[in-house]
Amino acid sequence: MSNIYDMIRIDGKALSNTIKEEIAEEVKRISGDQKRPPHLAAVLVGEDPASAVYVRNKVKSCEKIGFESTLIKKREATSEEELLEIVKELNEDEDIDGFIVQLPLPKHINEDRVTLAIDPRKDVDGFHPTNFGKMAQGLPAFLPATPFGIMTMLDRYDIDVQGKNCVVLGRSNIVGTPISILLSRKAKPGNATVTLCHSRTKNLVDYTKKADVIVIALGIPNYLKADMVKEGVVIIDVGINRIEAPERKSGYKLVGDADFDDISPKCSYITPVPGGVGPMTVTSLLTNTLQAYKNNFNIK
Amino acid sequence: MSNIYDMIRIDGKALSNTIKEEIAEEVKRISGDQKRPPHLAAVLVGEDPASAVYVRNKVKSCEKIGFESTLIKKREATSEEELLEIVKELNEDEDIDGFIVQLPLPKHINEDRVTLAIDPRKDVDGFHPTNFGKMAQGLPAFLPATPFGIMTMLDRYDIDVQGKNCVVLGRSNIVGTPISILLSRKAKPGNATVTLCHSRTKNLVDYTKKADVIVIALGIPNYLKADMVKEGVVIIDVGINRIEAPERKSGYKLVGDADFDDISPKCSYITPVPGGVGPMTVTSLLTNTLQAYKNNFNIK
Numbered sequence: 001m002s003n004i005y006d007m008i009r010i011d012g013k014a015l016s017n018t019i020k021e022e023i024a025e026e027v028k029r030i031s032g033d034q035k036r037p038p039h040l041a042a043v044l045v046g047e048d049p050a051s052a053v054y055v056r057n058k059v060k061s062c063e064k065i066g067f068e069s070t071l072i073k074k075r076e077a078t079s080e081e082e083l084l085e086i087v088k089e090l091n092e093d094e095d096i097d098g099f100i101v102q103l104p105l106p107k108h109i110n111e112d113r114v115t116l117a118i119d120p121r122k123d124v125d126g127f128h129p130t131n132f133g134k135m136a137q138g139l140p141a142f143l144p145a146t147p148f149g150i151m152t153m154l155d156r157y158d159i160d161v162q163g164k165n166c167v168v169l170g171r172s173n174i175v176g177t178p179i180s181i182l183l184s185r186k187a188k189p190g191n192a193t194v195t196l197c198h199s200r201t202k203n204l205v206d207y208t209k210k211a212d213v214i215v216i217a218l219g220i221p222n223y224l225k226a227d228m229v230k231e232g233v234v235i236i237d238v239g240i241n242r243i244e245a246p247e248r249k250s251g252y253k254l255v256g257d258a259d260f261d262d263i264s265p266k267c268s269y270i271t272p273v274p275g276g277v278g279p280m281t282v283t284s285l286l287t288n289t290l291q292a293y294k295n296n297f298n299i300k
Numbered sequence: 301m302s303n304i305y306d307m308i309r310i311d312g313k314a315l316s317n318t319i320k321e322e323i324a325e326e327v328k329r330i331s332g333d334q335k336r337p338p339h340l341a342a343v344l345v346g347e348d349p350a351s352a353v354y355v356r357n358k359v360k361s362c363e364k365i366g367f368e369s370t371l372i373k374k375r376e377a378t379s380e381e382e383l384l385e386i387v388k389e390l391n392e393d394e395d396i397d398g399f400i401v402q403l404p405l406p407k408h409i410n411e412d413r414v415t416l417a418i419d420p421r422k423d424v425d426g427f428h429p430t431n432f433g434k435m436a437q438g439l440p441a442f443l444p445a446t447p448f449g450i451m452t453m454l455d456r457y458d459i460d461v462q463g464k465n466c467v468v469l470g471r472s473n474i475v476g477t478p479i480s481i482l483l484s485r486k487a488k489p490g491n492a493t494v495t496l497c498h499s500r501t502k503n504l505v506d507y508t509k510k511a512d513v514i515v516i517a518l519g520i521p522n523y524l525k526a527d528m529v530k531e532g533v534v535i536i537d538v539g540i541n542r543i544e545a546p547e548r549k550s551g552y553k554l555v556g557d558a559d560f561d562d563i564s565p566k567c568s569y570i571t572p573v574p575g576g577v578g579p580m581t582v583t584s585l586l587t588n589t590l591q592a593y594k595n596n597f598n599i600k
Contacts, residue, residue: 133429137473163502173437184496195495202463
């Protein structure tokens, strides 16, 4: 790379593996003797192939680091009542530290109602409003996976955001809104001056051009270009978009919301897609589950 | 006023009275017959004179609009356990729709623990993390009083913030952080592009000078001056600062965080202090209590 910033490509995959190893060692240290290891349960309703892959990855990661796991697969036609009954059982099951209900759910099930039924102490996805509110108020909470993964990356790569101009593109409940809150909290990493941009923002480029750090989560392939940012910017790309690629055997490839080839020479740090933010989300889930386990057994 | 914007002074006191009248009429309409009226309880611990005034105002406002009210006054030496017991009783009391525990509490009591003990369905102050999280996720929730009051003012004065550059100064849990979330939500009023600034923000004036709307909640008397903002700005001033005023009988006067005399000629709208945001906070509490009552009796 011939630029003055020595662009650093943030390796989410390697970092995720490092953290998994750290968790595996901690599990060995704090469990054993008469205590059981941490235990994560995952509920998968229906046949969505992407969801099946995600859940399988989560379960596999559990095995690798010495967690127990339970995968509950239910048919597409499962009723909301049946699912709420499963949630209730998992809430009450003392052998399970945390659990997730994989989203999206079939259309006949109200996702909000299911999320609200999860005991916040077992909500290792950090989707329950109680965890969201605690996060926003600076209280201990399970953080949602993607924002937690981003904060961990910033921390481990020693990217100082304090007092920096951070622009978040996209205001979803699971990425944009929570990461904007986390970046501006009085914490480390944190203390950034954050602007939350979205579909109604006028003159978006006025914001992106001044940003020291951009978190982009719009779901628009290759949206962010070099001429929209300043030299030395940090780009955290949350987008995972599948686009046609006739030259590949599969016929498609994954790209982010930032146009990597165009923009990366201008960056001080950038996350690639794939291999950036993506691998960190499972790590967040495992970290939350370990924390739920510690809370359960009163381990500091 | 000799400026092109026809500066409008937002009259929070008058608006608050209007809304109280509306609530009083609605109470008359929906209660009556065998149903009791809405019932708010307030818990006051200790002898803080400002807190005593606030609570008395809240109780008086209840009387005026036909609510029942209960004021529970406890001595300074009340233990956390005693207070938690009171909270538990209020949670379980079917004759009370909502209640507040006036902050600040004596130092030997953990405020977070008390707030968390309040049933979110009765948390008409909107301080419980569950309500905070629901607010952030766009779910129905009791909004915290000051941000709710500000949103109501914007709505009633028809100040369109959609797509506007809004700058919030101060990131407290009760004002700055929640108002930044509300302004950026997909709602009306809302859809603004919001930047949350705070003590660690560098080059603050770069942000304030571009802002279409500024919400200031810093607690620094007369901080914001005309040369820090652009022509036509909307100023929502949350500060209530007591400064010395030897010319007055009382020896002091209340001023906001914005220097009203200096800045108001440049504004399209501005809230005065006192008489701006302040009176709206009690209105928010009453609106929340009415909503709790409706939830309680299943009134749409």
